[in-house]
Amino acid sequence: MRTSSFSLRGRRTAGLIAGLAVVPVLALSACGSSSDSSGTTGGSAAASTAASTGATPAAAATTNANGVPSWCGDKAITLGIQDGGGLNAWSAASLAEVKKEAALCPNIKKQIVVNAGFDPQKGTSGIQSMIAQGANAIVIIPDSGVCAELPALRQAKQRGVSVATYAADACGKAGTDYVSYTDWNTVADGKAMTEWLAKQMGGKGNLMFLGGPAGNLVDQGSVQGMQEALKAFPDIKVLDNVSTKSWPVTNWDPATAQKVTASLLAKYPKVDGILDIYGADVSGELKAFKDAGRTIPAIATSQVNSLACTWEKAKGTPGEFDLATVSNRNWTGRLAVRSAVAAANGQDPGTGDLIALPLLEDSTNPDNPPKCYADKSPDYDPSNDMTEDQMDALVKSGT
Numbered sequence: 001m002r003t004s005s006f007s008l009r010g011r012r013t014a015g016l017i018a019g020l021a022v023v024p025v026l027a028l029s030a031c032g033s034s035s036d037s038s039g040t041t042g043g044s045a046a047a048s049t050a051a052s053t054g055a056t057p058a059a060a061a062t063t064n065a066n067g068v069p070s071w072c073g074d075k076a077i078t079l080g081i082q083d084g085g086g087l088n089a090w091s092a093a094s095l096a097e098v099k100k101e102a103a104l105c106p107n108i109k110k111q112i113v114v115n116a117g118f119d120p121q122k123g124t125s126g127i128q129s130m131i132a133q134g135a136n137a138i139v140i141i142p143d144s145g146v147c148a149e150l151p152a153l154r155q156a157k158q159r160g161v162s163v164a165t166y167a168a169d170a171c172g173k174a175g176t177d178y179v180s181y182t183d184w185n186t187v188a189d190g191k192a193m194t195e196w197l198a199k200q201m202g203g204k205g206n207l208m209f210l211g212g213p214a215g216n217l218v219d220q221g222s223v224q225g226m227q228e229a230l231k232a233f234p235d236i237k238v239l240d241n242v243s244t245k246s247w248p249v250t251n252w253d254p255a256t257a258q259k260v261t262a263s264l265l266a267k268y269p270k271v272d273g274i275l276d277i278y279g280a281d282v283s284g285e286l287k288a289f290k291d292a293g294r295t296i297p298a299i300a301t302s303q304v305n306s307l308a309c310t311w312e313k314a315k316g317t318p319g320e321f322d323l324a325t326v327s328n329r330n331w332t333g334r335l336a337v338r339s340a341v342a343a344a345n346g347q348d349p350g351t352g353d354l355i356a357l358p359l360l361e362d363s364t365n366p367d368n369p370p371k372c373y374a375d376k377s378p379d380y381d382p383s384n385d386m387t388e389d390q391m392d393a394l395v396k397s398g399t
Helices: 014-021 049-053 089-102 120-132 150-158 186-200 217-230 254-267 279-291 305-314 332-344 388-398
Strands: 038-041 077-083 108-115 137-141 162-166 180-184 205-210 236-238 273-276 298-302 323-326
Touching: 077 089, 077 120, 077 332, 089 108, 089 332, 108 120, 120 137, 120 150, 137 332, 150 162, 162 332, 180 186, 180 332, 186 217, 186 273, 186 298, 186 323, 205 217, 205 254, 217 236, 254 279, 273 279, 279 298, 279 305, 305 323
Parallel strands: 077 108, 077 137, 137 162, 162 180, 205 236, 205 273, 273 298, 298 323
Antiparallel strands: 038 108
16 A cells, blocks of 8 residues: 555654554554534544555645645635544544644634434434535544445535545545545554464463454454464464454443453453453453452553553552553544545545554563653553654555
8 A cells, every 4th residue: 555645744752663663553443523513613344445445645745835734725624523433532532633633724714523422323414414514525433333424425525525534444435435544454453463462472372352332344354353363373262252243342431341351251260361452441451350350461452641551550560461552543633634625625635544553562672661651641642742754754664
């Protein structure tokens, strides 16, 4: 897959750049924006689908004499922003990244924010409402239901609205049904995380996989990657009959994750590794292990500051555990903004990227251990603080 030439620029710490040489990892989709439908003024199978279409370059990320990015163009834009979930901190961070990018373009005169709440009907009506309110560019995390929003996305395209999807596969074809799709490579992520876990497990033992809502495409890809990796480790057993169609469902909710984990621990006396794409869930899982008096095994997940702080506190104690994380990739929403607005201005937006990300943190690598940011919020992800040069380096290395 080729890298979009208008670039995925966000911000990131040196720890991520140090990890660029590490085995690539993939992506997940969590939930969407945390706000219900509102208007605000001013500038404030299937993860493989896009890969199979072949991504194409997009407009260059240059600025004019006034510092306005080239993708902003000259046309007045009403930007629609929709998230299929919109229930948690991940969603709030993703919305913040989209708004941050939109603020760079003075031609974005209005924003319309919609939260679908994992309700397919609400997801469809949200898209139709944004169109009715005059949105000529839309960025969306299409995960209100598996493929549920695709018909409405096609309607938007037929109405001349430029739609850029990110963080979840809409099941259509980028460049045909919508402008672009940008995400992590979930299959690659599942495979790389599993390979890391297998190494910590010594190539044998019981692996616990926990996923989000039933049937979601993110976990389908993650499970596929996990299964591919485990072909080389026949002595590792995945607990509870996990498949690409079924897994222990947490709904990306830490309280539910705690209950599900407690149930699994009651069934299985030995757990040697945990794979859960959503890092915020792990707090609930750790509590379940603690309540059951069980040893915490190696964990592979997405980065969340509270988890790194928990790891740091446990380091050197009997409760110490190994931890590897990848970025939460909230910053992919910034690329979606660029793509949608560029297309609305008649520029070539490209068709997006699926990006294989390196490990952000690895407790077994002394050069890249988990880091607790005591002055930041529990949900803080340092990958959202990349410089533009660091983001360029990341995207070029990961596609």
